[in-house]
Amino acid sequence: MATLLLLIIYLVFISLGLPDSLLGAAWPVMRHDLGAPLGMAGVLSVTVTVGTIVSALSTSHVVRRIGTARTTLISVVLTAGALLGFSIAPSFVWLIVFAIPLGLGGGAVDSALNHYVAGHYAAHHMSWLHCFWGVGVTVSPMIMAAYLDGGAWRNGYLVTGLIQAGIAATLLASLPLWRRMENARTDERHSGPADEPAAGADGGSGPRNRAGVKYALLTFLFYCGVELTAGLWGSSYLVNIKGLPADDAAMWISIYWAGLTIGRLVNGFVTFRYSSKTLIRAGEIITLAGTALLLLPLPAEVSAVGLLITGFGLAPIFPSMLHETPVRFGEAHAGKIMGWQMATAYTGAAVLPPLFGWLAGQTTIGLFPLYMALMAAAMLLATERLNLLLGRRNDAA
Numbered sequence: 001m002a003t004l005l006l007l008i009i010y011l012v013f014i015s016l017g018l019p020d021s022l023l024g025a026a027w028p029v030m031r032h033d034l035g036a037p038l039g040m041a042g043v044l045s046v047t048v049t050v051g052t053i054v055s056a057l058s059t060s061h062v063v064r065r066i067g068t069a070r071t072t073l074i075s076v077v078l079t080a081g082a083l084l085g086f087s088i089a090p091s092f093v094w095l096i097v098f099a100i101p102l103g104l105g106g107g108a109v110d111s112a113l114n115h116y117v118a119g120h121y122a123a124h125h126m127s128w129l130h131c132f133w134g135v136g137v138t139v140s141p142m143i144m145a146a147y148l149d150g151g152a153w154r155n156g157y158l159v160t161g162l163i164q165a166g167i168a169a170t171l172l173a174s175l176p177l178w179r180r181m182e183n184a185r186t187d188e189r190h191s192g193p194a195d196e197p198a199a200g201a202d203g204g205s206g207p208r209n210r211a212g213v214k215y216a217l218l219t220f221l222f223y224c225g226v227e228l229t230a231g232l233w234g235s236s237y238l239v240n241i242k243g244l245p246a247d248d249a250a251m252w253i254s255i256y257w258a259g260l261t262i263g264r265l266v267n268g269f270v271t272f273r274y275s276s277k278t279l280i281r282a283g284e285i286i287t288l289a290g291t292a293l294l295l296l297p298l299p300a301e302v303s304a305v306g307l308l309i310t311g312f313g314l315a316p317i318f319p320s321m322l323h324e325t326p327v328r329f330g331e332a333h334a335g336k337i338m339g340w341q342m343a344t345a346y347t348g349a350a351v352l353p354p355l356f357g358w359l360a361g362q363t364t365i366g367l368f369p370l371y372m373a374l375m376a377a378a379m380l381l382a383t384e385r386l387n388l389l390l391g392r393r394n395d396a397a
Contacts, residue, residue, distance in 0.1 A: 002121075005174070005177055005178065005181055006121065008177075009116070009117065011170065012167060013109075013130070013132040013133045013136070014132050014136040014167075015076055015079070015164050015167040016106060016110060016133055016136060017132070017133040017134065017135065017136020017137040017139075017140070018083075018136040018140045018160050018163065019082075019106065019160070019164075020106075020140070021137045021141050022141070022156065023041060024041075024141075025140070025145065025148070026153040026157070029148055029153045033151070035092070042354070044096065047096055047100060047103065048102050048106070049346050049349065049350040051099070051100050051102065051103020051104045051106075051107060052103045052110070052343075053107065053346045054103075055103065055106070055108045055111070056108070056110065056111045056340075056342035056343040057340070059071065059108045059112050059335075059342075060115070060338070060339050062112075063112050063115070067178070067182075068112050068178070069171070069174070069175055069178035070175070071108055071112045072108070072113060072171060073175070074105075075108040075112070076168040077105075078102070078105030078108075079102055080164035080165040080167075081098075081101060081161075082100075082105065082161075083098075083157050083160050083161030083164055084157070084161035085097070085101075086161070087154045087155070107342065107346065110342050111338055114322045115334060115338040118322055118324075119326055119334065122271070123271040123276050123323045124269065124271040124272060125268070126319040126320070126322055127264045129319065130318060130319045131264035135261070137257065138261065140160055143160055144157075144160075147159075212328065213337060213340070215382045215385045215386035215389070216325075216328065216329075216337075216341060216386055217344040218344075218379075219317075219321060219382045220318075220321065220341050220342075220344045220345040220348065221345070221347065222375045222378045222379035222382065223314070223317055223318055223345065224345045224346070224347075224348035224349040225349075225351075225353070226287060226291070226310070226314065226375045226376055227314055227349075228348075229352060229353045229356050229371065229372060230256060230307060230310055231253060232357075233353065233356060233365065234252070234368070235249040235252070235253045236249075236360075236365055237365055237369075238300060238304060241368070242299075242300035242303050242304075249304075252304040252308070255304075255311075256307045256311040259308045259309075259311035259312040259315070260311040260315050261315075262312075263316065264315045267279060267316040271320075276320040276321075276323055276327075277387065279317075280316065280320045280324075281383065281384075281387075282316070283314060283315060283316040283320070284376070284379055285380065286310075286312065287310050287380075288313075288373065288377060289313070290306045290308075290309030290311075290376075291306070291369060291372040291373040292373055294306040294307070294310075294368070294369035294373070295369040303369075306369075310372070310376075317379075322341070325338055328386075328390060352375065356371050359371070
C-alpha cells in the first residue's frame with residue numbers, strides 16, 4: 001500500500017511541474033493572438049505566485065480539516081480547470097482570472113505533499129519526489145512545442161489540462177487507499193508502548209528551535225533566488241557578455257535544468273549513505289563553486305559549465321531541507337513551518353530574479369555572476385547559522 005501511494009504522489013508531483021514552464025514556452029505566440037504586450041507575462045507570473053503564497057500559508061489549516069488526500073485532490077482539480085481555462089480564454093483578462101486557481105492549487109499541492117512525505121517516508125523519496133517535478137517541467141514545453149508550429153498554443157494548454165484532469169481522476173480513485181494507510185498508521189501508533197510520546201511532539205506551545213526558523217526561511221529565500229535567477233537570466237548573460245549564439249545559450253540553460261533534475265535522482269541514492277545535513281552543506285558548497293566559476297574571466301564554454309555545476313549543486317538542497325523540517329522543529333509544528341518555507345520560497349522566486357533584471361537594466365547584465373555568488377554565499381551562511389543553533393540545542397538536551 002505504501003509503495004502504491006508513493007507512486008501516486010510521484011505522479012501528482014509531475015502534475016505540479018507541468019504548468020510551471022508552459023507560459024514561457026507559449027507566450028511569444030499567445031501574446032500576439034491576445035494582443036498583449038510582451039511584459040504582461042510578468043503580470044501572469046506574479047498572479048500565480050501570489051496565489052501560491054496565500055495557498056502555502058493556509059494549507060496546514062486546510063489539511064487539518066479535510067486531510068492531505070482531499071486537499072491534494074481539490075488542488076489538482078483547480079490546476080486542471082485553470083489550464084483548461086487558459087485553452088479557451090478569449091482575452092488576457094481571462095488569463096489573469098484563471099491564473100488565480102492555478103496558483104492556489106499549485107501552492108496547496110506543494111505544501112501538503114512535502115509535509116506528508118517528510119513525515120511518512122525516508123529522505124531519498126523526498127529527492128525523487130522533486131525529481132519528478134523536474135520531469136513535469138521538462139515535458140510540458142515539449143507538449144506545447146508540438147502545437148506551436150501551427151500557432152495552436154490553445155491545444156498545448158488543452159492537452160496539458162486533460163493530463164491534469166486524468167491525474168485528478170487517479171487521485172479520486174485513490175482516496176480509499178489514503179484512508180487505509182491512515183488507519184494502518186493510527187493502529188501502529190496505538191499499538192506502541194503506552195508511555196511512548198507522539199512522533200515529533202515537543203510538548204511546548206511553539207516549535208523547537210524557534211530562533212532557527214528564520215535562518216531556515218532565509219535558506220529557502222536565497223535558494224529560489226539562485227535557482228530561478230540562473231534559469232531566467234543565464235541565457236542572456238551567456239549571449240550578451242560571453243558571446244555565445246542564442247541557440248547554444250538556450251541549450252546550456254536546458255542542460256542546467258537537466259543537471260538539477262538528474263542531481264535529484266542521484267541524490268535519492270546518496271541519502272542512503274549521508275545525512276540530509278551533510279547533503280545540504282555539500283550542495284551549497286558546490287553551488288557556490290559553480291557561481292564562483294562564473295565570476296572568473298574564462299571562455300564562454302567554461303562559464304556555461306559553471307551553470308551546470310550550479311544546477312547540480314542545487315539538486316539536494318531543497319528536498320533535503322524540506323525533509324529535515326520535522327526533525328528540526330518538531331512534527332507538531334512541521335505543517336505550519338512547511339507552509340512558511342514554501343511561501344518564503346515562492347517569495348524568493350517572485351522577487352529576487354526580477355530584482356536582478358532591474359539591476360541589470362540600470363547597470364549591466366555582467367553583474368549576473370556576482371549576484372548569483374552573493375545569494376549562494378548568503379544561503380550557505382544562513383544554513384551554517386541554523387546548524388550552529390541546532391548544535392547548541394542538542395548540547396543543551
